[in-house]
Amino acid sequence: MALIEKLQRRIIDLGLLPRLIASLPRLSLVCAMVGICWLTVFIPMEGQYRRTYISENALMPSQAYSYFRETEWNILRGYRTQVQLLQSVGPHQRNEEISAWLQEFGVKTATFVNEEGKETLYGILNAPRGDGTEAMVLAAPWFNGDDEANIGGTALTISLARFFNRWPVWSKNIILVFSEDANATLRSWVEAYHTSLDLTGGSIESAVVLDYPGANDFFKYVEIYYAGLNGELPNLDMVNIAVHITEHEGMKVSLNGIPEEQLDQDDFYSKLKTLMRGVKFMALAGARKVYGNEAFSGWRIQSITLRARGEEGPFDITTFGRIPEAIFRSVNNLLEKFHQSFFFYLLLAPRYFVSIATYLPAAIALSVSFTLASLNNLLNNSYSSASLLSLYNIWGLLALSVALAISYIIAQLLAYAQHPQLLVLSSFVVSFIPILLKNVKIMAPFAYRCRAFAYLYLSIILTSLLVVNFALAFSIGTLAFPMTLVKNSVTSKLRLKNCLLLLLSNPFISIWIFGNLVDDQLGGIQMFYGFISAWKNLGCWTWFIICIGWLPAWLLVAYSSIATSSISIVDESQIEAVKHKKTL
Amino acid sequence: MRIFWLISVLGAVLSLRGVFANDTHTNNWAVLVCTSRFWFNYRHMANVLSMYRTVKRLGIPDSQIILMLSDDVACNSRNLFPGSVFNNADRAIDLYGASVEVDYKGYEVTVENFIRLLTDRWSKDQPKSKRLLTDENSNIFIYMTGHGGEDFLKFQDAEEISSYDIADAFAQMHEKKRYNEIFFMIDTCQANTMYSKFYSPNVLAVGSSRLDESSYSHHSDVEIGVAVIDRFTYYTLEFMESIEKNSTLTLQDLFDSYTFDKVHSHVGVRTDLYERDPSKVLVTDFFGSVQNIVLDDIDQADNAYEDSQESQESSDLPDHILQLAIEKSRDEVTSKKNESKVHIRKATLVDYEDSIAEMSKVSHHKMLLEVRVFLIFMGLLIVYYYSRKR
Amino acid sequence: MSTLGLRKAVAIWFFAVYVFVGVPLWYKLTTIYRAPLPIEHIRSMHENPHTDLHLVIPVYVRSDTYNFPDVHDAIQVQVNELLKSKKGPLTWSLQVLPFESWVNEESDYVVTLALDNFIGYTIPYDSKETIVFFNDESVVANDIPFFVAQTLIEHTFGLEWQHFSESKDVIKETNNNMAISYTPNVHLSISLLTGDGRPVAWDIVPTLEEYFTPLRRFISPLVNFTVDTGIVYYNDLKLGSLSGSDTASWQDLSHTVDLSELSSMNYYSERTVLNLAIVFPGHSAGNLSFINSTSKHDWQSFLVPQWGVLVINKSPLPDSTRLTKDYLTPIIYKFSRELFQLLGLATQAADLSTPYVTIDSFKRLMIIRNLDESTETLWSLVKLVEQFPQMAVPEEVLVNVRKALDLRLQVAELINDPFKGGDAVWNQALLLSNELFRVCEDAFFHKEMVQQNFFPQEHKIAVYLPLLGPLTVIMLSGLVNAFKRKQKEESSAEKDQDVKE
Secondary structure, three states: OHHHHHHHHHHHHHOHHHHHHHOHHHHHHHHHHHHHHHHHHHOOOOOOOEEOOOOOOOOOOOOOOOOOOHHHHHHHHHHHHHHHHHHHOOHHHHHHHHHHHHHHOOOEEEEEEOOOOOEEEEEEEOOOOOOOOEEEEEEOOOEOOOOOEOHHHHHHHHHHHHHHHOOOOOOOEEEEEEEOEOOHHHHHHHHHHHHOOOOOOOEEEEEEEEEOOOOOOEEOEEEEEOOOHHHOOOOHHHHHHHHHHHHHOOOOEEEOOOOHHHOOOOOHHHHHHHHHHHHHHHHOOOOOOOOOHHHHOOOOOEEEEEEEEOOOOOEEHHHHHHHHHHHHHHHHOOOOOOOOOOOOEEEEEOOEEEEHHHHHHHHHHHHHHHHHHHHHHHHOOOOOOOOOOOHHHHHHHHHHHHHHHHHHHHHHHHHHOOOHHHHHHHHHHHHOHHHHOOOOOEEHHHHHHHHHHHHHHHHHHHHHHHHHOHHHHHHHHHHHHHHHHOOOOOOHHHHHHHHHHHHHHOHHHHHHHHHHHHOOOOOOOHHHHHHHHHHHHHOOOHHHHHHHHHHHHHHHHHHHOOOEEOOOOOOHHHHHHHHHHHHO | OHHHHHHHHHHHHHHHHHHHOOOOOOEEEEEEEEOOOOHHHHHHHHHHHHHHHHHHHOOOOHHHEEEEEOOOOOOOOOOOOOOOOEOOOOOOOEOOOOOOOOOEEHHHOOHHHHHHHHHOOOOOOOOHHHOOOOOOOEEEEEEEEOEEEOOEEEEOOOEEEEHHHHHHHHHHHHHOOOOOEEEEEEEOOOHHHHHOOOOOOOEEEEEOOOOOOOOOEEEEEOOOOEEEEEHHHHHHHHHHOOOOOOOOOEHHHHHHOOOHHHHOOOOEEEOOOOOOOHHHOEOHHHHOOOOOOEEEOOOHHHHHHHHHHHOOOOOOOOOOHHHHHHHHHHHOHHHHHHHHHHHHHHHHHHHHHHHHHHHHHHHHHHHHHHHHHHHHHHHHHHHHHHHHHO | OOOHHHHHHHHHHHHHHHHHHHHHHHHHHHOOOEOOOOHHHHHHHHHOOOOOOEEEEEEEEEEOOOOOOOHHHHHHHHHHHHHHHOOOOOEEEEEEEEOOOOOOOOOOEEEEEEEOOOOEEEOOOOOOOEEEEEOHHHHHHOOHHHHHHHHHHHHHOHHHHHHHHHOOOHHHHOOOOOOOOOOOEEEEEEEEEEOOOOOEEEOHHHHHHHHHHHHHHHHOOOOEEEEEEEEEOOOOOOOHHHHOOOOOOHHHHHHHOOOHHHOOHHHOOOOEEEEEEEEEOOOOOOOOOOOOOOOOOOEEEEEEOOOEEEEEEOOOOOOOEEEOHHHHHHHHHHHHHHHHHHHOOOOOOOOOOOHHHHHHHHHHHHHHHHHHHHHHHHHHHHHHHHHOOOOOEOHHHHHHHHHHHHHHHHHHHHHHOOOOOOHHHHHHHHHHHHHHHHHHHHHHOOOOOOOOOOOOHHHHHHHHHHHHHHHHHHHHHHHHHHHHHHHHHHHHHHHHHHHHO
16 A cells, blocks of 8 residues: 555646646657558558468368369350350249259258348258258359349359268258349348348358459469458458468459558568458458348358459469368368467468457557547636536536437438438538637537537447457548647638548548549449448448447537637535535 | 374375285286367377377277277367377377277266276176276276366366275275276376375376476377377487387386477376385386296197097096096086075075165165155244244 | 235246255256265275274184193184284284084194194195194194194185285285186186187096086186187188298297187177187198197197187197097196186195195185275275266265175174185175175266266356246346335325325
8 A cells, every 4th residue: 555655646747737727739659640540551561460370170171182073164154155145034034943953962952042032042951960950051143232232153053062962071061042133132031041041051151252254264362351340350260261261272362452462462561451452352341342241241141252353364264163062071170160379460461360359459549549639628717617517517418419310310310311421521521610600609618518529429439349350340430530739719720620620521522532532433422322221221320320429529529619619617515615614 | 183183194005005916916907098189189199099099009908998088189170180089199009099999988087987897896787898997916007187277187178086086986996906007197287196196006107297297299280270289298209219028128218218308397206115126127027018927848748638539438546637527517417407406596595684674774764854844844844833823 | 006915926936946946956957966875985995905804713713632721712823913914904813712522624624733743734635724734742732722823724624714814905916917806707718729620529527527527616616717619720820820930939829820800809898818728720731739748648738828728739630630538638637727827826836735724714804805895896986986976976876885885794794704604605795795896897887977077066057047047037027126116105195195294
């Protein structure tokens, strides 16, 4: 006890506490900087990341020889030709035809029609010697995420199914899925499988989506996509075995859409690039093009998408087919669900990763910076001595709830009546409040309190989001950071500054700018359509988090940037002391 | 406290060593244990089955082999060759044929069952085929494989057996003279620690790797997709393939055949508790079952039989035990029957009295406990009322 | 303020219940039950194993020709002298008594003094009687008592003399490699094996009924045999591999023969199984060269230590044979003799020349052996119990130990009594000693006495501390507070008083 007393005395002597409080704004800025630099500068440095390894000993990837080779090529070509011919007929007829092919070699098939009328054909290969309680999915949408006809992928799936049928080693059932597209249809199938379908094959352990557009026999390299919706990632073991097997067969792996020329680079910038692209893909999952593995998120299914890219190259389609064969052989060895390796990680390269313990400080720092900003607004002004239940606090909370309500209405409204342009415009207008409402005055304590609550609220949101969806938390934290710099608009210079900051930190404008700068697919308004359709079709919450997490805070800050009038506040505790002295 | 007892037992044991240093054994037993399950531990199953095949080939009958397999890889759905277990990628020998008798399978392979097996502490209904019915003339070969560590061996992913447990079990076996000699072989990581705590005499131990060293698998089969044999067991089998029932190779030859280059770990041998010199001990003393058959060429029988054939009635001086017995049985059948009846009745009476005495004691115990609980309850009630009054 | 007294009382009461009722109860319920075995008694029994045993066998002397009124006393003196001269592990003696009319010659020992022209003795094959021949010179020289004593001790009771007086340790002497260790119930498995599948039948059951069943009845006080018979096809115990080579001899049998198919001990409830296997080679193997057939029969028999007898025939069976009694009876005759070797009653060199006497002596030997083994078992039990303090010792073990000690007393009483002799007594004693042995084994191998290193003392602390730790702390601090408060209030009350004053 004496030690702590000594420490306390030291602290008081040095006046540490008041100094800390005084420097809160600076601290907040520093924290945010630390958070951003942690991810972008610190992690890709040598020594901070680890080499990937297979945690689950039972997987043993590539230990068994893969036999999907030249013997299957002709069969594959045959199916491919037939599939090409089926491109011209309607989906229903197409599915019937393929269903007949599958039934020829013993697959039980069924068709699922979702709410929009789109059909999904699926079949179940029952493991002859297994106990049939678990299943592995091999999916090939007819039209892939780029809206190209997935001719190679579907032909490969059919011939792989026929190949698997002749092997007695399966301990899990194999489910083949042919959905119309890789997007809403596949997702609705997954949902229906877990709720209403009659023909099922047990709980799904893993899913591999094959994407091989075109009828070319040869390809150059393989892209692997693993980011799921809402920040869910497949178990690192799943990605690792996919990478291991692909490289074992000789092909190069591209993660997160890194173009082919940059695949061989192995320096700081390539790692940083892969890392940041990964973060972007995770944050924008659902809004961007969906390649199929996102459809399986939310059901504890480890899913990845394999895309064959390039037209001429040393590898042929059967080489590509060996990847799912070996993955299935590996996953087949498992007795338990994936549990050994990480569920939260960031990949810096096909063979390098960081786990959550290493990258989490980035988002924590951002969240802390918001808290510090909130404290700053609470303590660093003359109204800090107001009691907890004073009017200002209650009004602040009320304002927060009002902002929440407004945001919710906006979110729902836009989900149904999609006019994102209107949204952006109105955001623009609201950002100029400090200038427009020059003559309206609000009381200073309200301003401080509103801001404090806003930042506190955003900090809570970010903290809750940290672990589950790191990318989204990090992105929101970075993009919303300018709003912490808003101060009371007392001078016109400050007012201008506030406008700018509000503009920068508005959710919609900021996303619009970000989309235009960073992503080629989601330029401009597309982003909003993307988010909204992700919410409606895929169940992705990003839209709602932005609206309900970010927007209320921004609204409060916008409100607080209206010109303020300062008042004096009576110190109630002092009055008490005076009273007491009088009685004594 | 433990050390004191250790010393006292050691002293007692040492004093008895002289009496039980029996060079000759008359029967051979083998206890083969595989402690790990799951498909990727195929090689452990293959290890044990290879040893099983070896000891059977060299003559130990199934009734004297206790085989404990914790998982069934032959019928695992992931096995590309259902019903077969191989220990080599050339798949020349199928270890899992029609004559494999597994005594403990699946979840029956537990630490408790293993200790019970060694110390023979079972309930009355344990079948004979699952018991180690050895006596003081038995040589026992104990082989264990699985995943291990320092002073422990993992059983079935959920429990561990420590080296102290095995040492204590051997001590109990020695107490009850349940073995003549034990040859303990273990193939796991850090295997040598498992025999470091033995203190009973006539135990020879060999382990595949030292403390902080791992034991490695030898090779995998690309069709089956798993490793099929461990290095230590692979080289043991290589040596054993050259052994037949009449082989004169000794255990020292076996130990010399292990080199670091082959096994990739340091094989350890513990001989301080073993009386004989390993270079004078035949491998078949432990791995095989060699009977010392003796020719019986005394032809007295013929004469007796012929004599009895010639004279229809028994001669007045029978000189063969059978004649004697036949004579006696003709005379004394009834009186013998009466005698044995009396004995049976007497024995049952004694038992009955004992059981009555037992039962009364047990009920006495129970009653005391109930009285105590009742008293406590009353005390608490009194406190409660007293406080309420106030 | 006024409730302070009540609070103190409550605190004290809680504490009292906790300490005086709770702690003993917890202790009682969590200690491992270890039944109190009579350790000291067993220890003293182990150190002095035969102090309470004094085996006495009554012998009745009668004289045919001359009437010697005090010869039995004289013989007794000589017997005692002779026995005193050798100090063996067990004290035993003979009670020499004059022959009475009620003595049963079939079950008691009788010495008949017969006049002849030489000094000698004989023990006839079919009784327990010892006939000592003397001549007139020996009467004059008064050698007869000594001679009779010597005959009795060294020949009639030769087995006892050898094991109880001459050797160092009763148990060790009775072990040899050929014989099984004694158990009162033995199973006999008689099998006929043929190397190929041609059908064969045998008249084993009538043969056994006629010749073997009387033997079983004869020997049943000592050992009980259960018998099963069977035919095994396509198994020639790998003898076919020896048929080709010319240099094979019967010594190669040890390495070639494969008895694993016949080791059926798990199918029968008896602990020990002896086998008789009659083997015919298959037609593909042909004649076995190493078997020397005699004029009488075409087979040779081999003893396998502690397993049984192998009867190997030279030539294969012709088609559809039936093995008749004529063929089987010599085998049974030979086997019965070998059976005694396997039981330990005879060795190969010496044959069973005086079966009644030998079997009787063997019974006594086994009684003593059972007593010794039981003592050893109880001693091992005690050592075990002391070595593992964490091991539970259930009540049943104590019951068995008490029963064992009781049985031992009964046996000792039977064998120590000088006037109790005869078949009934020895059979009873053997029965009781077998029971004693079984009870001791049950006590030692009780299934609850499994000691595992998994529950060390530290675990107890780890389990109880989270539960009892906070309770104790709260209890004690409450008690302490209740009393401290009193002091404080007293002091403040005093202050108030001062102020008022």
